[in-house]
Amino acid sequence: MMTAPKMRIRTVTRGTFPELVFRTVERNLALVDKLGLQNYSYEVVTDNALRLPSSDLLKMILVPTNYRSKTGALFKSRALQYCLEPEVYDCDDSTWIVHLDEETLLTENSVKGIINFVCDGQHQFGQGLVTYANDVVVNWITTTADSFRVADDMGKMRTQLGVLHKPLFSWKGSYVVTKAAAEKDVTFDNGPDGSIAEDCFFAMKAFERGYTFNWIEGEMWEKSPFTLSDLLKQRKRWIQGIFLVVHNRDIGFRYKVFLALSLYAWLSLPLSCLTVLLNFTHPATYPQWLEVLSAWIASVNIYMFMFGALKSFPFRRLGLLKGIFSIIGAVLFIPVNVVVENIAVIWALFSEKHQFYIVDKNFLGRSAVDAAIV
Numbered sequence: 001m002m003t004a005p006k007m008r009i010r011t012v013t014r015g016t017f018p019e020l021v022f023r024t025v026e027r028n029l030a031l032v033d034k035l036g037l038q039n040y041s042y043e044v045v046t047d048n049a050l051r052l053p054s055s056d057l058l059k060m061i062l063v064p065t066n067y068r069s070k071t072g073a074l075f076k077s078r079a080l081q082y083c084l085e086p087e088v089y090d091c092d093d094s095t096w097i098v099h100l101d102e103e104t105l106l107t108e109n110s111v112k113g114i115i116n117f118v119c120d121g122q123h124q125f126g127q128g129l130v131t132y133a134n135d136v137v138v139n140w141i142t143t144t145a146d147s148f149r150v151a152d153d154m155g156k157m158r159t160q161l162g163v164l165h166k167p168l169f170s171w172k173g174s175y176v177v178t179k180a181a182a183e184k185d186v187t188f189d190n191g192p193d194g195s196i197a198e199d200c201f202f203a204m205k206a207f208e209r210g211y212t213f214n215w216i217e218g219e220m221w222e223k224s225p226f227t228l229s230d231l232l233k234q235r236k237r238w239i240q241g242i243f244l245v246v247h248n249r250d251i252g253f254r255y256k257v258f259l260a261l262s263l264y265a266w267l268s269l270p271l272s273c274l275t276v277l278l279n280f281t282h283p284a285t286y287p288q289w290l291e292v293l294s295a296w297i298a299s300v301n302i303y304m305f306m307f308g309a310l311k312s313f314p315f316r317r318l319g320l321l322k323g324i325f326s327i328i329g330a331v332l333f334i335p336v337n338v339v340v341e342n343i344a345v346i347w348a349l350f351s352e353k354h355q356f357y358i359v360d361k362n363f364l365g366r367s368a369v370d371a372a373i374v
Helices: 019-036 075-082 108-120 141-143 147-162 181-187 198-208 228-246 257-268 270-280 288-313 320-332 335-349 368-372
Strands: 007-013 039-044 058-062 096-100 124-131 175-180 213-221
Touching: 007 019, 007 075, 019 039, 019 108, 039 075, 075 198, 096 108, 096 181, 096 335, 108 124, 108 175, 108 213, 124 147, 141 147, 141 228, 141 288, 141 320, 141 335, 147 213, 147 288, 175 181, 181 198, 198 228, 228 257, 228 335, 257 335, 270 335, 288 320, 288 335, 320 335
Parallel strands: 007 039, 007 096, 039 058, 124 213
Antiparallel strands: 096 175, 124 175
């Protein structure tokens, strides 16, 4: 039996993939029941009515089609803000809310990590590691592309939240644990600009208001996009969402200076790649320090793909041979990922920035033949 302060596990979905939501909620409920977690409830916040597993601890919050927040929040922000409206909000301010995406699966270690975090109670917001290679791997290229994100979580994210206790470079939108009173104070009502990368805008607002963050031990499971097209659209949305946050005047620039630096480093990727290509046809002489710096940056990026693959495809699960091939594959697929990222940057800069594309991660909706196709 696990005893902890009052918790509310909240899955947010548009309701486009009802089978996926049903299966995810069912698995998560089974896990917390197996662990003997006490003092919790489970919510599914959706734009469309869904069939959910039968449980006294589970309820559905259906966002009305005519609901509009004060600033006109859109998409996921709109749904999250609806839960904070006075006529809907029914949490004690001391309640902890665990935010999940529609495909996010809890694990035993993540539940234990969350309990340790909320029992500690020193910080109002927390986040942990998400990995993408558990259960069935639908697309090896996109999954190895996300191995970079795993390494990023274990390096940058873990340091900024666990050591500095500040979201200097933002955070992710799932595996988010918030104290209800703090979430209600920050709110998700941030207008259209705060609705594309709602997680990023929320983190910057919370940072500006003086709230602190911490790293949560234990990983959760999600899936990478199933197609390169979905991967491209996902990256495009992230770039556009962060761009809108960086250029929004409601948040002081000193709180998002590191976010701005990382964004513009990302936006400069096409120029960096063009320089590399031109160097083959028009070789130039560079100062030694610049060559060393460029080699170091390239080496760190390759290392992050390898480290992320090692964490995502551990030898103890795959065996030595498959584990080695997974790491090699992560390196070999880097050029594909670079092409996708370059297209995403260019597309993001020259297209409408207030669109929210939902990636299809409903594996049950695909045939075995589709799942085998890269």
